[in-house]
Amino acid sequence: MRISLVEIGSNAVRHYIATTKSKHFVIEAKTRYPIRLGSEVFNSSKISSSSIFELECIFSKIFHINKSKKIKKNICIATSALREARNTKLIVDKIKKNTGIHIQVINGDTEAELVQISAMANGLNIQQTSLLIDMGGGSTEFIICKKENMLSTKSFPIGTLKYLNLKQKDLELKISQDIHLIKDFLIKSLSGNTLKHIYALGGNARRIGKLNKYLAYTPSQEVVTSKNLKKIIQKVSKYSFLDRIKFLGLRKDRADVIIPASLFFLEVLKVLDIKKIKCPDISIADSIFYLSLPSTKRKIKGLRLK
Numbered sequence: 010m011r012i013s014l015v016e017i018g019s020n021a022v023r024h025y026i027a028t029t030k031s032k033h034f035v036i037e038a039k040t041r042y043p044i045r046l047g048s049e050v051f052n053s054s055k056i057s058s059s060s061i062f063e064l065e066c067i068f069s070k071i072f073h074i075n076k077s078k079k080i081k082k083n084i085c086i087a088t089s090a091l092r093e094a095r096n097t098k099l100i101v102d103k104i105k106k107n108t109g110i111h112i113q114v115i116n117g118d119t120e121a122e123l124v125q126i127s128a129m130a131n132g133l134n135i136q137q138t139s140l141l142i143d144m145g146g147g148s149t150e151f152i153i154c155k156k157e158n159m160l161s162t163k164s165f166p167i168g169t170l171k172y173l174n175l176k177q178k179d180l181e182l183k184i185s186q187d188i189h190l191i192k193d194f195l196i197k198s199l200s201g202n203t204l205k206h207i208y209a210l211g212g213n214a215r216r217i218g219k220l221n222k223y224l225a226y227t228p229s230q231e232v233v234t235s236k237n238l239k240k241i242i243q244k245v246s247k248y249s250f251l252d253r254i255k256f257l258g259l260r261k262d263r264a265d266v267i268i269p270a271s272l273f274f275l276e277v278l279k280v281l282d283i284k285k286i287k288c289p290d291i292s293i294a295d296s297i298f299y300l301s302l303p304s305t306k307r308k309i310k311g312l313r314l315k
Contacts, residue, residue, distance in 0.1 A: 019048075020146040036298070072107075169213060207277070
């Protein structure tokens with residue numbers, strides 16, 4: 010079966026097309042539409058008329074692509090931006106009326122569960138106690154798991170877009186304050202368990218992995234040490250916004266959030282006294298397609314996939 014998945018995030022809309030068989034799936038195409046809904050929501054609590062129009066245009070493109078590809082099932086999820094917007098219902102109704110695509114706005118707990126399933130579906134080493142961190146533009150999910158079990162999970166209203174426009178000292182102070190709140194959760198949740206692995210997921214984490222190879226001169230893209238994370242922060246900070254795009258190959262909507270994300274992950278490592286973090290190339294899209302397989306029995310409450 011050919012399935013279309015649309016993920017509406019705070020920093021972009023992502024469209025995936027995958028073919029599912031009985032026990033596996035293959036992602037055939039993925040397209041990213043940069044639209045920073047989170048900046049508007051986190052500042053004014055709603056999405057502007059111009060952004061709603063842009064969103065409608067994006068979904069019109071997706072509708073016609075899906076029609077040409079003979080898509081059998083449409084799935085659409087939205088995370089923190091639409092979770093927090095006051096005019097979400099207006100947007101959901103417009104998209105449904107114009108394209109027939111129903112947007113499912115998921116809560117932080119559901120998002121966290123999808124992260125854990127993505128880790129499991131991609132074969133990450135979570136046989137021992139592991140911490141998964143999915144940092145987005147508007148929220149960050151922390152999942153402590155072991156094997157197939159989620160030991161503890163919490164979604165924090167913390168994201169890279171909420172750190173924009175802060176000067177370096179103010180940024181470091183704000184991140185330190187946020188990490189202090191997260192520290193209490195981690196300490197309580199890890200009581201009696203030794204943490205073996207930390208995985209960072211999401212677009213910022215994937216880009217940090219690539220910068221690790223390019224700026225820290227290491228053969229590994231996935232494993233980033235705290236020492237190399239400091240190097241990345243120091244080197245990227247020397248570049249202006251435009252030079253990060255020109256010389257480091259960062260998209261404009263990544264160039265301004267990569268430093269806050271890197272500082273955040275570095276502070277997490279300091280708090281937990283761990284020397285490295287892994288940045289695998291996976292996303293919650295993997296969990297959606299995995300859950301859509303005929304052979305998958307697991308279900309998530311409140312999320313319709315089959």
